[in-house]
Amino acid sequence: MDIFLKTIGSINDETRLKILHFIDVNGEVCVCDIEKSFEMIQSRISRHLKILKDAGFLKVDRRGRWAYYSIRKPLDQFRQSILKEISCLDMNIPLLNKSCKVG
């Protein structure tokens, strides 16, 4: 029940829905990609990513000074059905803006 509520709570927010869909569409991205694309401050993005990760939707892979987030795989049936439903929403997500300072 607690895990279910954590999962549901994680998608009960417009910003997180957009971030989740953004990652679903663009694949692996780092925090500053999202920060730049969404034009939101870093602490806000970081916090939402943590919530989505703790809810089982995302995994993080640290390489160098970057943290790369992507959809966790394999994803169970229920979370898959949620991602599918989200992908059907008419949601306005920004274009990927890759502008980390060093390649």
Added chain:
Amino acid sequence: MDIFLKTIGSINDETRLKILHFIDVNGEVCVCDIEKSFEMIQSRISRHLKILKDAGFLKVDRRGRWAYYSIRKPLDQFRQSILKEISCLDMNIPLLNKSCKVG
């Protein structure tokens, strides 16, 4: 998006999860059945039922002085998958206590 968030918001609450599952298990029940079974005050139950109804999970049928709530049918695939997931949770719901004053 707004409808999705309303749907998700409606199940982002322990009390509503239990009420929803209770109705799924017991079938059509009236507000005071739930009130008595859950030992919660009427205004609280009534409010949660309205949220679940507005989110598309429940329908209400008024007969006499009673309002009978049940799972809305047919239910779309997404809401069905949510109900299925909820039914798998190890959730503690009370026994049905039918004690409306007049039959």
Added chain:
DNA sequence: TTTATATATCAAGATATATTGATATATTGT
């Protein structure tokens, strides 16, 4: 028509969640 039961809704206070700005830590380049 008076009374009791069933339900819905509102306002106030309590609780939870989101946003911001500041700060801390880690990595890399100079």
Added chain:
DNA sequence: ACAATATATCAATATATCTTGATATATAAA
């Protein structure tokens, strides 16, 4: 070692949601 970039987390504030108690409406029985 120092500076810059990337990320995480904390504290304060803002915003949203939940609970309660009071009140309003409707139906039915006496």
